[in-house]
Amino acid sequence: MCTTCGCSSTPGHHHHGDEGHSHEHHHPLKKIVIEEDILAKNNRLAAFNRALFKEKNILVLNLVSSPGSGKTTLLERTLRDLSPRYRCAVIEGDQQTDNDARRIAATGVPVKQINTGAGCHLDAHMVMHATESFDLDNLDILFIENVGNLVCPAAFDLGEAHKVVVLSVTEGEDKPLKYPQMFHNSDLMLLNKVDLLPHLTFDVAQCKEYAARVSHDLRILEVSASTGQGLDDWYGWLEQELGK
Ligand SMILES: Nc1nc2c(ncn2[C@@H]2O[C@H](COP(=O)(O)OP(=O)(O)O)[C@@H](O)[C@H]2O)c(=O)[nH]1
Numbered sequence: 001m002c003t004t005c006g007c008s009s010t011p012g013h014h015h016h017g018d019e020g021h022s023h024e025h026h027h028p029l030k031k032i033v034i035e036e037d038i039l040a041k042n043n044r045l046a047a048f049n050r051a052l053f054k055e056k057n058i059l060v061l062n063l064v065s066s067p068g069s070g071k072t073t074l075l076e077r078t079l080r081d082l083s084p085r086y087r088c089a090v091i092e093g094d095q096q097t098d099n100d101a102r103r104i105a106a107t108g109v110p111v112k113q114i115n116t117g118a119g120c121h122l123d124a125h126m127v128m129h130a131t132e133s134f135d136l137d138n139l140d141i142l143f144i145e146n147v148g149n150l151v152c153p154a155a156f157d158l159g160e161a162h163k164v165v166v167l168s169v170t171e172g173e174d175k176p177l178k179y180p181q182m183f184h185n186s187d188l189m190l191l192n193k194v195d196l197l198p199h200l201t202f203d204v205a206q207c208k209e210y211a212a213r214v215s216h217d218l219r220i221l222e223v224s225a226s227t228g229q230g231l232d233d234w235y236g237w238l239e240q241e242l243g244k
């Protein structure tokens with residue numbers, strides 16, 4: 001179990017104090033059983049969500065990133081550009097505040113905020129309840145903005161069609177190598193804030209090469225949620241997914 005947030009980590013993930021101390025306080029086998037239990041329960045609920053979304057023909061995307069990479073800004077712009085054409089809704093995950101939900105509500109799109117408190121990720125159960133507030137028979141796309149965190153949300157399936165990882169150029173090109181699970185589990189990476197590249201030493205080609213090392217079939221699009229650069233490619237990807 002993650003000692004700070006109580007979330008479960010995936011197998012092979014170690015925390016401080018896990019290894020080789022004679023004064024071990026918890027039993028390693030017991031720990032593994034609890035982790036499997038939490039993930040198995042989450043996977044069952046995620047499968048339920050996925051079946052419901054399929055039945056209702058809703059494209060569900062789980063947006064993941066570290067805090068501040070631009071998920072909400074990207075959503076605000078995307079909703080303003082696409083919501084006339086597609087019926088959208090948003091679930092906002094944050095530890096505290098409804099700041100992001102208010103930003104989304106200003107676009108006129110239905111939004112539900114989930115505050116996770118001490119928790120560092122959304123889980124399938126939270127999403128199941130949040131979807132009750134939407135009219136699922138009249139929805140084309142559901143965007144889920146996960147809690148800003150490149151670690152724990154990687155392990156929790158919400159029933160989405162795809163995880164979309166947002167990495168901004170101010171974070172450094174090595175993040176796919178440092179947080180491989182998140183990039184491995186995502187199908188699309190949006191490299192955001194490319195408008196800032198002239199001011200930075202960020203190496204786009206190097207970043208793409210690192211990302212390809214952990215996930216060779218990861219699609220990568222370069223975008224700026226602020227200026228709109230590259231967003232047509234993102235909308236093209238969405239339309240392709242909607243057509244499937
Ligand atoms: N220059 C630039 N700033 C951006 C871009 N996207 C987001 N930001 C800024 O980055 C900060 C964090 O954005 P936000 O959308 O709240 O990130 P989130 O925490 O991932 O939801 C805000 O100050 C945004 O204005 C971008 O494409 N370019």
Ligand SMILES: [Mg+2]
Nearest residue numbers: 071072100145
């Ligand atoms: Mg946000």
